[in-house]
Amino acid sequence: MSKSSNLTVIGAFVLGAVLLLVVAALLFGGSALFASKRTLVSYFPGSVKGLREGSSVALNGVRVGYVKDLRLQGEIKPDRSMAMLVMVTMEVVPASFELLPNGTEIGTEERLKLLSPEQYVKAGIRAKLGTESIVTGQLLVELDFRPEIAAVYRARRPGGPPEIPTIPGDVQQVVESLQSFFSKMTKEVDVEKLARDV
Numbered sequence: 766m767s768k769s770s771n772l773t774v775i776g777a778f779v780l781g782a783v784l785l786l787v788v789a790a791l792l793f794g795g796s797a798l799f800a801s802k803r804t805l806v807s808y809f810p811g812s813v814k815g816l817r818e819g820s821s822v823a824l825n826g827v828r829v830g831y832v833k834d835l836r837l838q839g840e841i842k843p844d845r846s847m848a849m850l851v852m853v854t855m856e857v858v859p860a861s862f863e864l865l866p867n868g869t870e871i872g873t874e875e876r877l878k879l880l881s882p883e884q885y886v887k888a889g890i891r892a893k894l895g896t897e898s899i900v901t902g903q904l905l906v907e908l909d910f911r912p913e914i915a916a917v918y919r920a921r922r923p924g925g926p927p928e929i930p931t932i933p934g935d936v937q938q939v940v941e942s943l944q945s946f947f948s949k950m951t952k953e954v955d956v957e958k959l960a961r962d963v
Contacts, residue, residue: 801874802856804833804926805882807892807906808919809851815904821897822855824908830857832906840921850919853892854926855906882927886916894934907934 813835822830834854839847863870889912897905908929916930 801860802830802858803882805855805857805929806920806926807853807855807929807931808838809853809894809931810849810919813851813853813894813904815896815902816853816894816906817903820903821905822857822908823895823905824862827862829861829908830855838921850921853906855929882929886927886930888912889914890929891916891932892929893932 816832816835818832818834820832821828822832832853833856834852836852836854838850838852840850841847889910891909891911891914893907893909894904895907897903909932911932914932918928918930920928
């Protein structure tokens, strides 16, 4: 008798735990679990230190997806040198933003049929790295409409998910400006003469 009551209590406990997990999953991530997602890819030529799987993908500061995978791709050139790219695969949830042509909202399924990633690229969407947290150094992928910048495709293999071209991020632009400034200064200023004069 005590054996069957123990099994009943254990079964009820396990069932309760499973129900709690299902309720928690629906409350904290339910919309993302069942939302239709679109896989996109971007190729970054520089370092992506601080970007991780699960990092945010944001459009105008609003999270619209997450980084699914990071992968290094190397290309061996004829002169035996190697060029590296970081392939960043992203999952974007189209339902996380609205499109309102003429004041009427387009449904998610209709939007997926009407607007392809190629059309977004033609409209000027580009991907760049941004800082999510200065304290931790965590990066995110920012999607930004910059139609004035020509789209540069870097995929080395045909097929696969649609590619969103990349542009240098704000931090990367500052670093490149500083590097070119110091490079110019070292060429134009005679450092040894300056040290002697000082």
